[in-house]
Amino acid sequence: MTDIAAATQAPRRNRFLSSVAGFARQQPVGAVSLFIILAMLFASIFASWVAPYHPLDTDFMAILTAPSWEHLAGTDTFGRDVFSRLIHGARTALVIGITASLLGCTAGALLGAASAYFGGRIDAVIQRIVDLLLSFPLVVLALVIAAVIGRQLVFGIDMGLVLAIAIPIVPQVSRVIRASALSVRSMAYIDAARVAGYSHTRIILRHMAPNLVAPFLIMVTAYVAQAILLEASLSFLGLGVVEPTPAWGLMLSGNATDYFISAPWLIIFPGLAISIAVIAFNLFGDALRDWLDPKFTT
């Protein structure tokens, strides 16, 4: 309580630092998950330096070797180093996960906010379409969209896949943001701003938007987790990332069942990587929600 009061009076840079410190103190679990996320980001940005081997380098002398100091997570059927592939896979997962979540959440937020702000007929039409989209399981929608768009490489990212993951997110996010926007719009301070005669732009940007930033940030974080999971599922089904790009879901697809006895590390490590990433983003999202909730800052 007091540190927030102090924070608001301190200069800007200190304010940022002290709010990070405040977050770590109030949300230790969130801080740990943030650390994991940052570590993953670091590893994926500097993957070429961090990874001990090139992810595509095959070594036919070392096919299906068990984990050792030389190959931390063993090697696969082509003798590729699984650990290096996991690190490069993190890049794939994070790039696609974050892009898709940002894209889907932004589009969803804009749609939801527009729906709430204009109301009336526009709202009714948008909500009908959202209803339609919400009547399909996430995977089914993603599969259909992936099939419709196909592979579209932009800067080495398969935008077809990104959209296939992002679009199913849109209706879900728009629902939540619409509800938040409606509740913000019914606040007395919005009425006060209207009575003051401010322009629509000012009311939307200065009074409504800042109060929607918190739910938006929370959703972006939570949906990165969803997107990573969805990307892994699609890749597993053979309709996401394609060989030879290293991707976690892809590493489990195909005839993984053949290695139950001979090379279980091929199954355990990629799944573990997906799980840790998803859990980290989920926990960070939860911590962010608790921290940004006004109840906790009074």
Place this chain on the structure above:
Amino acid sequence: MIARRTLGGRRECAFGPTCVAWGPGAAIGRRRAITSQLISANHDGQGASGEASRRPLLDVEGLAVEFTTGAGRLRAVDGLSISVAPGETLAIVGESGSGKSVSALSIMRLLPGRIARVVSGSIQFDGRDLRSMSDAEIRKVRGSQISMIFQEPMSSLNPILTIGYQITEPLRIHTGVSKEKARERAVELMRMVGIPDAERRLDQYPHQFSGGMRQRVMIAIGLACNPRMIIADEPTTALDVTIQAQILELLKNLSRDLGIALIVITHNLGVVARYADRVAVMYAARLVEEGAAEEIFARPRHPYTMGLLRSVPRLDRPRTGRLQTIDGLPPNLAKAPEGCRFAPRCPFRIDMCSKVPPLEPTDTGARSACFRWQEIADGAIRWEGEPDGGKVALERGKPLLSVKNLRKHFPVSGGMFGKPGVVKAVEDVSFDIARGETLGLVGESGCGKTTVGRLLLGLEDPSAGEISFAGTDLLAAGGDARKDLRRKIQVIFQDPYSSLNPRMTIGQIIGEPLRVYKLAKGPDGERNRVLELLGQVGLRPEMIDRYPHQLSGGQRQRVGIARALAIEPDFIVCDEAVSALDVSIQGQIINLLEDLQRRLGLTFLFIAHDLAVVRHISNRVAVMYLGRIMELADRDELYSNPLHPYTKLLLDAAPVPDPVVEKQRAARLIKGDLPSPVNPPKGCVFHTRCPMAVKECGEVIPQLEAKKDGHFAACIRV
């Protein structure tokens, strides 16, 4: 202990006349005849004799309750000692956070166990210690010996169980009655609390009942097992004044007829004066004064009680001047001041007040926790009033704002099975307001008063009618002219929590219009102006960098006023601007509004449901009912000589904080509930509840016409 005994004696005297007239024993005997086979355990061998009524039924000594919060531990109740006898009504009064509700819950042992704990004191009920009882034992007391009624009738009933089941549930829990017997008892209880058509309504669900009816259901639940004591925690705060009167009369009569001890927890001093035999005043977790109601009101012996009584406006008297308020805010219990908790706000504090004052018997037979009660009794200490600035003289003639035949209809969907309809929120409303005047607009919830305000503010578009401001038709004026005019009409809202943007600092909130409309020169000019406005509304300059959640309710309301003033308006709509505030803070805000009006020549439309506040602040008052104005007159004329039957009944329903006045007034209640605004009665909208209604009232819509000079009423029977 001596005080206690003398009090006990007095209590019997005060109770005397009622004893003879009604006789708790006789009443219980009568009731027993009806339900003796149902309830046998409770009253047998006790309660009916005179001996029992002299002995306190509940005796609380030195009760202390601690809460564990994120900010550490705090004492929500600190050393409370009260007692109640059968058939007696004790009122516990105090502002929010004073510990009155916590006390009630701790008697019933209903405090949330994980955060609250009774740390000391004893709670004796009928000679048994409730504090040391096992969970199973206290459950046998709850609902059968002691019942409780809560503030929110809307959420206090289980939405998916029938009313009948919920009323008979205590019987199922505490007695082994058959289903048929229980149902008979439920019908009997519903009749007793005045729910018509009981057999049919038994099988309905809570959402099919109005707020007042739900509170009656709560009372019926409370009475089911013939309890010996009822605790009512703010039982009427969520209800309209006419419904409040119905509920409280009912509780009072039941208590008297059945010899039930009644504890009413309230912040409303009028309710206390009308219904309480004894009063306990709490401040910042402590009992500050306790005694017979007449004495506490007539001769308070604690400065807080004195201040509280002086700070409420009176409904029954012409305005005598500025409200006498208590300065400052109640303390934060987490870091409460040493010694007397009221000392920081007390004009009579002396060095000694840094010690905790004991609760001592005084000359009035009450007990006071003030070192200087003797001096108060001697008249050596008096609370000096401030001079009244008075109301400004009005220039009659051309009004600043004029409303003609205003209408607002809202379409409503009929839900899953119903047909869509129209709510006539505002119907044919006309009035003028002169420059510098305050027009009060009163009425019960749903009468359309807030919608009138929103129409004037441009937050809603009227369905029909005219609004002209400063000689210009607001609805016809186009573009910038209209915008400039609109800006001269500003607003102060009720809810100090939702009316400030939580993401902006106080400085940004007040400074925004200055920048948008270039009302100040440069950043320095803006800052200076914001500081000036903060000063005008009585806030310290360092508030400028705070966020709304760091302020108290009263402070937020001051920020809301400063924000309105920043735009330099001529006219301000005050929409229930003081309703959400505690009594002592409410007085401060009312005084502030009046000072500002005088200094800046402002004109107010003051929308409120509190009749006394409206009388104090307004020049003229309009009374609304179901979308229409029923009566409009000068304030003193309207209050002392009401013409419309609705106004008369409304004024009768509102209790005055004066036991002497209240004990003389007969109870005149408005019958029935507010009709649905979707389908209002034909003819005069009030005729369904009006004691003077004749056949014609159901056919002709009465027009608001001058019955006397400047006194308008819409009634054909006047």
Place this chain on the structure above:
Amino acid sequence: MLSYVVRRILMMIPTLLGVAIITFFILRVVPGDIVEVKMRGDGAIVSVEAIEAERKRLGLDQPLGTQFVNWMTGLVTFDFGNSMWTGRPVIQEIAGRFALTFQTAILATLFAVLVAVPLGTVSALWRGSWIDYTMRLVTMGGLALPTFWVGLLLLMGLLWAFNWLPPLTFTPFFSDPMKNLSQLIWPAMVVGYRFASVLARLIRSSLLEILGEDFIRTARAKGASERRVIGLHALSNALLPAITVVGLEFAFLIGGLVVTEQVFNLNGLGKLFIQAIKNNDYTMIQGMVMMFAAIYVVANLVVDLLYAAIDPRVRYR
């Protein structure tokens, strides 16, 4: 009540029509062409004439509008057309696999409800205890661990522990329940784990919210025992939102078992759908999407009717 049911059934029509329009026209912008995929798939050289002939046979040469009208008239009579890949009627392909997927979904739902209701309740009642933390940890896993990985781990565990893997061919429940269950119980548990996690968390938060309601205090003030307070007053209200989640999640399972069926190598609707997607089998995709939508809409209706039956506020509004 009856008029309400009829109105709700009629309201399903525009929804399904909307789904039909969107799926049909979106699938026509697909870049790949089924005929080319089918005939040139293995790099075979096929003449342009042959491709045109095949197009004509499948009715792909007709204008879009005509194709749509033909499809819609078929739909009304429950004729979903023939698969462009196998040539067999869509409805027949679906029917052959429906039982497996439907039964797995039912088993998963049963598992989820049986696990989640006690788990969520206990967790809410002992909030902050080790039971609560364990439950939150376990359900966090249910939300975060990819189902296909959990499935693989389960199979691996079965192989390691019993040197046994579930049978690969589907046996209808009524011909040999044990054999049937020995195949389907595993995928049902894997999906049910995720489902139960969602449900248990919902029940926990919903119960915590209800326990803070005023009417719970009223019940305690009546002298009700904790068992009565929780069993009668709190749980009945707290489980209401769970009905929606169970209904809709069940509907989602019919289409959403795609990944699980792949892991356990089950020949269900999910696998059929994947094949259809991979082959650009328009009629099959359309037919299946329509079926998924219809199941969702029906589940929605059932949930609403259940609500109306249980919650008086809905019934009398």
